[in-house]
Amino acid sequence: MIAGETYTWDRDTDEATARRRWMHQPPGVTLVAVDDRADDHDDDKVVGTAEIHPNQGGGGRHVANAGFVVDPAHGGRGVGRLLGEAAIARAGDDGYTAMVFNAVVATNAHAVALWCSLGFEVLATIPEAFEHPTEGRVGLLVMHRRL
Amino acid sequence: MIAGETYTWDRDTDEATARRRWMHQPPGVTLVAVDDRADDHDDDKVVGTAEIHPNQGGGGRHVANAGFVVDPAHGGRGVGRLLGEAAIARAGDDGYTAMVFNAVVATNAHAVALWCSLGFEVLATIPEAFEHPTEGRVGLLVMHRRL
Numbered sequence: 001m002i003a004g005e006t007y008t009w010d011r012d013t014d015e016a017t018a019r020r021r022w023m024h025q026p027p028g029v030t031l032v033a034v035d036d037r038a039d040d041h042d043d044d045k046v047v048g049t050a051e052i053h054p055n056q057g058g059g060g061r062h063v064a065n066a067g068f069v070v071d072p073a074h075g076g077r078g079v080g081r082l083l084g085e086a087a088i089a090r091a092g093d094d095g096y097t098a099m100v101f102n103a104v105v106a107t108n109a110h111a112v113a114l115w116c117s118l119g120f121e122v123l124a125t126i127p128e129a130f131e132h133p134t135e136g137r138v139g140l141l142v143m144h145r146r147l
Numbered sequence: 148m149i150a151g152e153t154y155t156w157d158r159d160t161d162e163a164t165a166r167r168r169w170m171h172q173p174p175g176v177t178l179v180a181v182d183d184r185a186d187d188h189d190d191d192k193v194v195g196t197a198e199i200h201p202n203q204g205g206g207g208r209h210v211a212n213a214g215f216v217v218d219p220a221h222g223g224r225g226v227g228r229l230l231g232e233a234a235i236a237r238a239g240d241d242g243y244t245a246m247v248f249n250a251v252v253a254t255n256a257h258a259v260a261l262w263c264s265l266g267f268e269v270l271a272t273i274p275e276a277f278e279h280p281t282e283g284r285v286g287l288l289v290m291h292r293r294l
Contacts, residue, residue, distance in 0.1 A: 008203035056155035056250050059278040060287060100273055102249060103203050124271030124289050126247055131206040140207065142271050142289055 008103045008130070008140075022067070027094060028053035031086050033070075033079050047074040050083040052091050055100050064096040064147075080111075084118050092147040099145050105130050106139035120145040155250045155277070155287075169214070174241060175200035178233050180217075180226050194221040197230040199238050202247050211243040211294075227258075231265050239294040246292050252277050253286035267292040 009018075023030045033048040048070035055065035066087045070079045091099050099120075104111055106125060116122075120143040128137035156165075170177045180195040195217035202212035213234045217226045238246050246267075251258055253272060263269075267290040275284035 008205045008207045010204040010208075013204070056276070056287070057157040057160070058154045059252075059280070060155045060250060060276055061157075062278060063273065063276045098274075098276065100276070103207060105206075123273060126210065126270060126289070126291060127245075129203070129207055129210045129245065129247070131209060133206070137209075140203070142273070144273060 008105075022049070022051050024051060024053045027061075029090060029094070031083060031090065033083050033086075035074065047071045047077075048079040048083050050087045052087055052094070052096075052099075054096075055102070062095070062097050064091040064094075064099045065102065066091065066099055080114055081118070084114060088118060088145070088147065096147055098147055101141070101143040103130070104141040104143050105132065106141050107132060107135050112141065112143075115143050115145075118145070155252075169196070169198050171198060171200045174208075176237060176241070178230060178237065180230050180233075182221065194218045194224075195226040195230050197234045199234055199241070199243075199246075201243075202249070209242070209244050211238040211241075211246045212249065213238065213246055227261055228265070231261060235265060235292070235294065243294055245294055248288070248290040250277070251288040251290050252279065253288050254279060254282055259288065259290075262290050262292075265292070 029052050031050040032046045035045045035047045048068070050066055050068045052064050052066045054061040055063045068080060068083050070083070088099065101115065101120070104115065106112070122141050123144050124142040125139040126142065127139050129140040130138050132138050176199050178197040179193045182192045182194045195215070197213055197215045199211050199213045201208040202210045215227060215230050217230070235246065248262065248267070251262065253259070269288050270291050271289045272286040273289065274286050276287040277285050279285050
């Protein structure tokens with residue numbers, strides 16, 4: 001769902017920082033998608049993860065932001081969609097009234113199509129806000145869905 | 148410029164957290180507006196402050212986000228405009244190609260007018276994204292200016 005070239009995290013983010021940013025204090029939550037097929041694994045395996053947290057503090061806490069990562073080795077299996085659906089459901093259960101994404105890379109057609117299919121709409125394109133490693137400066141979409 | 152009721156920070160943010168969030172690691176910078184009139188003060192006095200930092204990590208680092216606070220005791224003296232102009236200049240000097248605000252409270256007419264007069268335009272309104280203490284749920288504006 002999120003291709004490696006479309007992260008808006010620094011590439012040299014160390015593991016401690018990544019863990020702290022991904023596994024939030026409440027009310028933030030972290031979800032994992034687990035592959036429970038027998039396969040060649042002895043144990044269940046995390047194939048993707050989502051995190052949900054308030055997009056703003058103070059008077060903005062009722063709108064959620066979420067982030068998603070899918071193990072590239074498990075791309076194309078619907079893991080992103082599963083996580084998206086789970087995040088929408090969980091955010092609704094947690095009392096958020098909407099979910100907003102601040103920075104969907106405009107050329108990440110797979111992600112944009114996925115979010116649109118899950119009820120998100122594009123509110124704006126921040127022009128040339130993302131330096132794509134192969135496509136140059138492309139827009140970042142602000143996407144929104146009521147819950 | 149930023150009225151007390153329009154913060155998107157939690158109201159119970161403690162000082163240590165506020166300092167950490169406001170005074171960034173490089174390339175983030177913090178500016179202060181100092182009242183150097185003689186007045187009834189013995190020393191120069193900070194009457195407002197701005198902070199500038201990359202709005203996104205990774206491929207999004209060339210677009211700045213900024214925050215502003217003006218001491219309410221010094222409102223109406225142009226401190227917000229001065230800080231806005233200073234932040235725009237500094238962000239340009241620091242190599243950012245644009246500045247974006249993610250959450251300008253739509254009913255904060257003074258702030259919206261100020262940012263428009265400084266060359267920002269509204270890219271989107273995130274609907275009902277801010278719980279205003281007296282006006283109910285109002286929009287949050289995404290505003291943008293090239294540098």
